[in-house]
Amino acid sequence: xxxxxxxxxxxxxxxxxxxxxxxxxxxxxxxxxxxxxxxxxxxxxxxxxxxxxxxxxxxxxxxxxxxxxxxxxxxxxxxxxxxxxxxxxxxxxxxxxxxxxxxxxxxxxxxxxxxxxxxxxxxxxxxxxxxxxxxxxxxxxxxxxxxxxxxxxxxxxxxxxxxxxxxxxxxxxxxxxxxxxxxxxxxxxxxxxxxxxxxxxxxxxxxxxxxxxxxxxxxxxxxxxxxxxxxxxxxxxxxxxxxxxxxxxxxxxxxxxxxxxxxxxxxxxxxxxxxxxxxxxxxxxxxxxxxxxxxxxxxxxxxxxxxxxxxxxxxxxxxxxxxxxxxxxxxxxxxxxxxxxxxxxxxxxxxxxxxxxxxxxxxxxxxxxxxxxxxxxxxxxxxxxxxxxxxxxxxxxxxxxxxxxxxxxxxxxxxxxxxxxxxxxxxxxxxxxxxxxxxxxxxxxxxxxxxxxxxxxxxxxxxxxxxxxxxxxxxxxxxxxxxxxx
Amino acid sequence: xxxxxxxxxxxxxxxxxxxxxxxxxxxxxxxxxxxxxxxxxxxxxxxxxxxxxxxxxxxxxxxxxxxxxxxxxxxxxxxxxxxxxxxxxxxxxxxxxxxxxxxxxxxxxxxxxxxxxxxxxxxxxxxxxxxxxxxxxxxxxxxxxxxxxxxxxxxxxxxxxxxxxxxxxxxxxxxxxxxxxxxxxxxxxxxxxxxxxxxxxxxxxxxxxxxxxxxxxxxxxxxxxxxxxxxxxxxxxxxxxxxxxxxxxxxxxxxxxxxxxxxxxxxxxxxxxxxxxxxxxxxxxxxxxxxxxxxxxxxxxxxxxxxxxxxxxxxxxxxxxxxxxxxxxxxxxxxxxxxxxxxxxxxxxxxxxxxxxxxxxxxxxxxxxxxxxxxxxxxxxxxxxxxxxxxxxxxxxxxxxxxxxxxxxxxxxxxxxxxxxxxxxxxxxxxxxxxxxxxxxxxxxxxxxxxxxxxxxxxxxxxxxxxxxxxxxx
Numbered sequence: 025x026x027x028x029x030x031x032x033x034x035x036x037x038x039x040x041x042x043x044x045x046x047x048x049x050x051x052x053x054x055x056x057x058x059x060x061x062x063x064x065x066x067x068x069x070x071x072x073x074x075x076x077x078x079x080x081x082x083x084x085x086x087x088x089x090x091x092x093x094x095x096x097x098x099x100x101x102x103x104x105x106x107x108x109x110x111x112x113x114x115x116x117x118x119x120x121x122x123x124x125x126x127x128x129x130x131x132x133x134x135x136x137x138x139x140x141x142x143x144x145x146x147x148x149x150x151x152x153x154x155x156x157x158x159x160x161x162x163x164x165x166x167x168x169x170x171x172x173x174x175x176x177x178x179x180x181x182x183x184x185x186x187x188x189x190x191x192x193x194x195x196x197x198x199x200x201x202x203x204x205x206x207x208x209x210x211x212x213x214x215x216x217x218x219x220x221x222x223x224x225x226x227x228x229x230x231x232x233x234x235x236x237x238x239x240x241x242x243x244x245x246x247x248x249x250x251x252x253x254x255x256x257x258x259x260x261x262x263x264x265x266x267x268x269x270x271x272x273x274x275x276x277x278x279x280x281x282x283x284x285x286x287x288x289x290x291x292x293x294x295x296x297x298x299x300x301x302x303x304x305x306x307x308x309x310x311x312x313x314x315x316x317x318x319x320x321x322x323x324x325x326x327x328x329x330x331x332x333x334x335x336x337x338x339x340x341x342x343x344x345x346x347x348x349x350x351x352x353x354x355x356x357x358x359x360x361x362x363x364x365x366x367x368x369x370x371x372x373x374x375x376x377x378x379x380x381x382x383x384x385x386x387x388x389x390x391x392x393x394x395x396x397x398x399x400x401x402x403x404x405x406x407x408x409x410x411x412x413x414x415x416x417x418x419x420x421x422x423x424x425x426x427x428x429x430x431x432x433x434x435x436x437x438x439x440x441x442x443x444x445x446x447x448x449x450x451x452x453x454x455x456x457x458x459x460x461x462x463x464x465x466x467x468x469x470x471x472x473x474x475x476x477x478x479x480x481x482x483x484x485x486x487x488x489x490x491x492x493x494x495x496x497x498x499x500x501x502x503x504x505x506x507x508x509x510x
Numbered sequence: 511x512x513x514x515x516x517x518x519x520x521x522x523x524x525x526x527x528x529x530x531x532x533x534x535x536x537x538x539x540x541x542x543x544x545x546x547x548x549x550x551x552x553x554x555x556x557x558x559x560x561x562x563x564x565x566x567x568x569x570x571x572x573x574x575x576x577x578x579x580x581x582x583x584x585x586x587x588x589x590x591x592x593x594x595x596x597x598x599x600x601x602x603x604x605x606x607x608x609x610x611x612x613x614x615x616x617x618x619x620x621x622x623x624x625x626x627x628x629x630x631x632x633x634x635x636x637x638x639x640x641x642x643x644x645x646x647x648x649x650x651x652x653x654x655x656x657x658x659x660x661x662x663x664x665x666x667x668x669x670x671x672x673x674x675x676x677x678x679x680x681x682x683x684x685x686x687x688x689x690x691x692x693x694x695x696x697x698x699x700x701x702x703x704x705x706x707x708x709x710x711x712x713x714x715x716x717x718x719x720x721x722x723x724x725x726x727x728x729x730x731x732x733x734x735x736x737x738x739x740x741x742x743x744x745x746x747x748x749x750x751x752x753x754x755x756x757x758x759x760x761x762x763x764x765x766x767x768x769x770x771x772x773x774x775x776x777x778x779x780x781x782x783x784x785x786x787x788x789x790x791x792x793x794x795x796x797x798x799x800x801x802x803x804x805x806x807x808x809x810x811x812x813x814x815x816x817x818x819x820x821x822x823x824x825x826x827x828x829x830x831x832x833x834x835x836x837x838x839x840x841x842x843x844x845x846x847x848x849x850x851x852x853x854x855x856x857x858x859x860x861x862x863x864x865x866x867x868x869x870x871x872x873x874x875x876x877x878x879x880x881x882x883x884x885x886x887x888x889x890x891x892x893x894x895x896x897x898x899x900x901x902x903x904x905x906x907x908x909x910x911x912x913x914x915x916x917x918x919x920x921x922x923x924x925x926x927x928x929x930x931x932x933x934x935x936x937x938x939x940x941x942x943x944x945x946x947x948x949x950x951x952x953x954x955x956x957x958x959x960x961x962x963x964x965x966x967x968x969x970x971x972x973x974x975x976x977x978x979x980x981x982x983x984x
Binding site: 065068069070071072073074075076077104106108110113114115116165167292294295296299300301302 | 590591597599604607609610611613708709710711712713715716717743744745746747823824826827829830831832833835836837847851871874875876879883
């Protein structure tokens with residue numbers, strides 16, 4: 025389209041999965057709560073109310089630091105950022121301006137098979153605001169302060185991204201890191217991770233004027249908003265017009281960005297150190313404790329392990345990103361992790377989930393509770409290994425069972441009763457083969473003449489006579505040996 | 511001659527059945543009623559106070575434990591969140607505000623059986639030195655009704671001077687306990703920053719605010735401090751109590767003390783009568799064998815300037831929450847959100863709050879932050895360091911509490927700078943977070959004035975013990 029190069033930086037607000045708010049002992053999960061039920065005098069900014077820092081939030085911020093490949097800062101501080109808005113009860117937001125808890129870090133992305141590290145400038149703890157709603161046709165607005173005071177970690181990238189595709193890869197990988205480090209619930213639908221994208225375009229090494237598009241809550245909207253901004257800014261410049269430095273919003277329905285606030289309207293936030301909160305000083309003991317509690321397997325560890333099981337890159341990424349796709353329905357990788365020592369089983373589970381399970385989930389077939397999942401997959405593996413299930417029947421049985429809420433007590437008994445188990449008893453199949461050969465003399469003659477095609481026909485007949493339960497490989501072997509004996 | 515015995519004795523009398531909590535509360539309420547003309551009180555908590563008094567008496571009847579302040583009535587400055595009456599900080603914007611929880615200090619006193627009977631007047635949001643900035647009325651000085659009681663805890667100081675209750679609580683951000691104590695002839699004690707929880711007290715300048723007692727004696731101040739001090743997880747800026755039992759003061763020998771007299775506090779501008787009072791105390795100390803020397807704290811002259819940058823900065827931030835949206839005064843009939851903010855705050859805040867919001871907003875604005883706020887923080891550190899080195903040489907520093915005694919109502923009201931000068935001596939202790947106490951030093955032409963004694967941080971018990979000795983020799 026043009027020789028303009030885009031430069032992109034991303035700020036991501038990650039909601040930390042703490043039990044309580046950042047500065048108050050009030051429940052934090054506002055997803056299902058009635059408006060203004062998760063509040064206290066602290067969240068309401070009542071006179072005399074003081075903040076006190078939630079240690080779990082500090083713990084999670086430290087985890088995030090390790091996930092980004094750096095040690096958390098031993099010294100950090102909280103500041104007040106002032107502005108008036110009904111969703112901000114104190115008239116200021118508590119955040120970290122000059123001394124954030126995380127400095128530096130990187131996120132590795134893969135573009136066209138090539139790895140590229142994206143720098144992280146910083147990440148700081150801050151409290152979320154509440155939520156305003158403006159009922160249509162009414163002369164009032166409503167404020168819900170359930171979310172006010174929820175802990176966020178704002179992760180700021182370096183402007184190292186140069187395409188919408190890279191930005192999407194960064195957002196996705198950042199999501200995986202935070203999810204794997206168990207820092208966030210990662211519920212994108214409820215805004216657990218929100219992205220602000222800073223985009224500019226330029227023909228030379230001097231950066232162009234940037235816009236910031238705020239509050240994107242899906243990877244797709246990150247990609248689309250950036251694509252749109254690159255195109256819009258490039259066209260403006262090509263027409264000889266200037267890009268305005270401003271804050272923009274994303275209209276998902278119209279798939280375009282729109283002006284929200286220009287630089288002239290920008291707030292002076294009058295930052296100042298928060299005198300109610302002493303500087304946060306972390307001991308080596310605390311930092312080491314967090315480090316020792318980090319989940320062992322991060323995305324890159326999984327990539328390495330899964331490669332070792334013989335999976336290809338595409339399969340590996342499908343599994344790693346399955347977290348994202350499945351949300352809290354089920355986690356596949358922990359199932360595999362339990363059996364990493366049994367390489368054959370681990371590989372089976374990996375393949376099975378990529379090839380059978382995930383496609384069925386996408387078709388909306390999954391009803392089975394997550395507690396049963398591993399048991400079912402292991403049964404399928406064992407029955408297949410014992411030659412009791414053909415691959416076709418294995419899939420059919422699996423599909424049948426995951427669309428029920430519970431597993432039958434013994435999967436094998438159920439499979440037998442419902443006719444999924446293949447007969448591998450040689451004498452039983454030999455009898456059927458003998459009957460089939462007697463009933464199809466022409467085919468027998470053909471085989472004797474060397475027309476092997478007829479074997480397939482006879483196997484089919486055996487399967488039919490056994491109502492599909494005969495082991496086809498065994499049937500074929502017996503057909504051959506019985507004809508040879510004729 | 512006094513209306514009330516010492517706090518400890520009052521509690522003992524209730525606990526042993528010599529009198530009852532109900533009788534004490536009724537007595538206090540009656541006194542409040544009789545002395546209404548001084549306008550020390552904004553509101554009483556009559557119903558709740560009597561109900562609580564009955565509970566205390568019932569417990570005593572049953573032989574249940576009642577605590578060390580059983581049935582002792584007290585008065586809280588109206589910037590403490592208290593049940594039983596509105597909490598307004600004497601401001602229009604909080605008129606009608608019914609506290610949803612109580613301040614930690616109040617809870618602690620109540621758990622010891624004390625009973626809050628009334629809310630005392632103050633300069634609105636504690637901004638001032640005279641109670642003339644109260645959105646209700648000006649409190650009159652018990653020694654001269656034409657004069658101010660000092661501020662901002664003027665209602666509390668006047669109440670104690672009038673003995674409406676055995677003690678009162680105040681807050682001290684730049685001198686707001688000590689100045690009115692000096693003007694009203696009572697003891698006003700500002701503990702080390704962080705010794706008493708600020709939770710539930712309407713914030714003025716959070717890095718400076720301290721809660722403390724106004725009492726008739728130093729011993730009483732120690733007794734109250736003992737019961738309100740100590741960690742509270744709701745206030746993150748608290749310190750560990752370094753000393754035990756402020757109610758049992760040590761017998762300090764004056765002969766062993768090194769006392770520093772801050773030269774800058776004794777210089778020009780000091781009222782001659784006030785100076786005479788201080789000098790009388792100094793010569794008594796010398797007579798008792800104390801080593802008294804002059805010391806210069808050259809940075810102390812910047813104290814007030816630093817204070818009037820940092821304090822308004824924090825004020826402008828702390829007052830942001832009063833926006834008329836969730837509680838407090840909200841302007842009716844507005845067309846939009848912007849107008850609601852502007853009109854609610856314009857009506858709700860008085861001139862002094864507005865002045866401080868404007869100064870604070872200015873010094874925090876981008877482009878001015880470094881020149882004002884940042885610079886002031888640097889000078890604050892310098893002042894702290896200067897004080898620390900002074901305390902290496904001296905056990906305590908002594909001087910006047912304020913350069914003047916109680917001034918006439920209206921005398922300074924149109925000259926904010928002159929009004930601010932009342933704090934010129936007291937602010938250092940707030941900037942440094944160190945404890946300081948004002949002890950009555952006698953009358954000059956019928957008006958009281960106090961001496962201020964300062965000690966290093968965490969030396970509260972030592973300071974109180976020294977103050978008690980000084981109280982004895984005055």
